[in-house]
Amino acid sequence: MSDLAVIHEDAHLLVLDKPAGLLCVPGRGDDKQDCLSARALARWPDALVVHRLDMATSGLVVMARSLAAQRALGEAFEHRRVHKRYEAIVDGVLPPGDAWSQIDAPLIADWPNRPLQKVDAAGKPSVTRWRTLRALPERGASHLLLEPLTGRTHQLRVHLMAIGHTILGDALYGDEAIRARAPRLWLHATELAFAHPDSQEPMRFASAAPFG
Numbered sequence: 001m002s003d004l005a006v007i008h009e010d011a012h013l014l015v016l017d018k019p020a021g022l023l024c025v026p027g028r029g030d031d032k033q034d035c036l037s038a039r040a041l042a043r044w045p046d047a048l049v050v051h052r053l054d055m056a057t058s059g060l061v062v063m064a065r066s067l068a069a070q071r072a073l074g075e076a077f078e079h080r081r082v083h084k085r086y087e088a089i090v091d092g093v094l095p096p097g098d099a100w101s102q103i104d105a106p107l108i109a110d111w112p113n114r115p116l117q118k119v120d121a122a123g124k125p126s127v128t129r130w131r132t133l134r135a136l137p138e139r140g141a142s143h144l145l146l147e148p149l150t151g152r153t154h155q156l157r158v159h160l161m162a163i164g165h166t167i168l169g170d171a172l173y174g175d176e177a178i179r180a181r182a183p184r185l186w187l188h189a190t191e192l193a194f195a196h197p198d199s200q201e202p203m204r205f206a207s208a209a210p211f212g
Helices: 036-043 067-078 155-162 176-180
Strands: 006-009 013-018 058-064 083-091 101-104 107-109 117-119 127-136 141-148 187-195 202-206
Touching: 006 202, 013 036, 036 058, 058 067, 067 187, 083 155, 101 155, 107 155, 117 155, 127 155, 141 155
Parallel strands: 058 187
Antiparallel strands: 006 013, 013 058, 083 141, 083 187, 101 127, 107 117, 127 141, 187 202
């Protein structure tokens, strides 16, 4: 069991930097019990889950240290009062710039192919803002900044695939060539900002993407 990367710790919450390949919560089976929440509980017995990242995604995760803090933070996520940013390396060369583009495509579970999700008019409203930080023409790729305005399962992965720019290393949504171009899913949660659940003080946390 490796050490936890602690970004912030106080009496009400924790902000941790999750590595790629680690579950946020336990899965089914003895081989899926090592996870971020279990590691946090071993160090902070009062740690409570607030939200999750995909196993393949790295970056910032907030945990609560009381039921009141968990409720307040959970409501902040639910009502979109948490500012979230991610970075990704995607297939295709896109021109860099300051202008944001938006993907507005409803998502639904692809039941015959679970846990995959898909764009479907019958799905839940799902919106992602994105812009190109830099083009990587020598790699046939682009480095994107992403803002999910909703929090659907696999939202960023499916939205980017839907516009023809699958995240490199994506073992779920990429073909063999996409998977071979990166050692892992190149998606990282780089920023979280929200009001402290006790003091209401504005808080902002950042984690540099471990790829580029």
